Amino acid sequence: MESELSRSAVYFDGSCPLCRAEIEYYRGKDHASALCFIDVSQMGAVLPDGVTQRCAMERFHVRARNGQILSGAAAFVEVWARLPGWRWAERAAALPGAMTTLEFGYRLFLPVRPFISRLFGKIERLRARADRTKRG
Template sequence: MAPEPAQSTVYFDGSCPLCRAEIGYYGRTDQAGALCFVDVSEPGAETPDGVTQQQAMARFHVRASDGRLLSGAAAFVEIWRRLPRWRWAARVASMPGALAVLEFGYRLFLPVRPLISRGLGRILQRGKQEGRGA
């Protein structure tokens, strides 16, 4: 039997409702335990070498199982590569030019992430309040 491959470590901003929702989905999808999740918004949280807590919260990072530190679109591709239901997306991302297009989209998304996250946070909060009132 082949040895179990090492986990990839996902560094995410747990103070962001959008990020928490996405990471929660990946965690539920990760049946093999291929991913380890680190909430870098927690006080004293471990961050990748050379990356401050602020930098880790501002941009998505993954330490691949082979030790490479990936960020942005490449970090998402590493997650997709490790999840059976998402390997098709990793294969698409390996096509010539695809990663550059994904990174461009990610960089366009970053400035609006706080707005989207606040909106999602309000929706989730309203849902919790309505759930208690029922």
């Protein structure tokens, strides 16, 4: 297991069903404990200097191993760099123009995230209800 200082801190919106699912996926892939996950929707969550709770909930942030605060596409690339099986994506992001394209795509996604999250939440609730019915 890596020391706390060598881990990348992933700041995520735990009130977002889509975000929670994505983070659970990353947790499952993080066999080396290279990532530390911080739910910014929780009261008292410790945020990096200069990042407000609102900002952290609106846009994905990561504190890289070197202490740099990354957001958007750059934050995702840091996560991919730390996960086995995803390092190919980090290498692809290093290609000329790739980061600009990834950030553009991320910015296009942000306005539709609330809709996708609500839809994902409804699907989550339907699955939970079906599971309760099966067990009951």
